[in-house]
Amino acid sequence: MKLSTRGRYGLKAMFQLALHYGQGPIPLNVIASQQELSENYLEQLFSTLRKVGLIKSVRGAQGGYMLAKHPKNITVGNILRALEGDMAPVYCVTDDNSSCHREEKCVTRLVWKRMKDSINNVIDSITLQDMVDEQKEIESANKSVGGV
């Protein structure tokens, strides 16, 4: 049960945007090269993120992407759900729960439900701002110890 590159690349890229929030648009190739990702592939992810309203784009020269809201108002859950779909371990506990005729009589379903709730609880409680703050802590901790 692994996340695909969509979720992984997407979160990293969004974190980069958060680090430069308020500094104007950042072009895709900058982010792609910083994270050593395929620019064209990342473009597809950003297309998705823009359509759900998490980022804004500026077209043309000097254009690029930026967060559509303050980092404190964007959660990891917002990003992962946009890119990976419903963060449920099995389809029978997704929001658009179509199938599963056995419904509530199913004990394994309760297990999946608890897993889902647990996952979503974590990812909805972490904002991009939290990550930016943590990054600063790590950096200052390294500096005070004289790390490389």
Add this chain to the structure above:
Amino acid sequence: MKLSTRGRYGLKAMFQLALHYGQGPIPLNVIASQQELSENYLEQLFSTLRKVGLIKSVRGAQGGYMLAKHPKNITVGNILRALEGDMAPVYCVTDDNSSCHREEKCVTRLVWKRMKDSINNVIDSITLQDMVDEQKEIESANKSVGGV
């Protein structure tokens, strides 16, 4: 981020074995038909479960499979890890953490770590016995309300 059929089928099948714990071996075709699964495919899952010591087999006619320990000593986590591998959302926080040269300086890694811990916390806290108990509760609740 979904579980594969290995984890889903496997848990269901193990739950069936738990329901009949102490009643001798149950042949594979019985479980397969009860859960409407491919017998040959389920066989592969049981092979894995046997090799990690979660189930025992009895060969020959009147043979079959049974849990190797009491249901209260088998967790959902035991089963899912056997069938799905390390239950980490990304490889950089798996136990045999090989790669990830960025190590502790990586903020996204902290996010994955929290997700992983959260997932494992849930699945390690639920035993097959818990599921059997829940099943009985559901059944008796249905009965007392006069459900179908």
Add this chain to the structure above:
DNA sequence: CCAATTCCAACCATATTACTAGGTATTCAT
């Protein structure tokens, strides 16, 4: 006008998933 950029749709190679097929080994019941 031109270079830099986003936007968009289609294509493609590879890996993974979820099986199927077909055989061998073992054991119980008769």
Add this chain to the structure above:
DNA sequence: ATGAATACCTAGTAATATGGTTGGAATTGG
């Protein structure tokens, strides 16, 4: 002893998902 019922094992395979690539059109700052 025999045959049916079972577990055990390995290889093959169709479908699907993944992780991109390709090529171009639209937009805009300088």
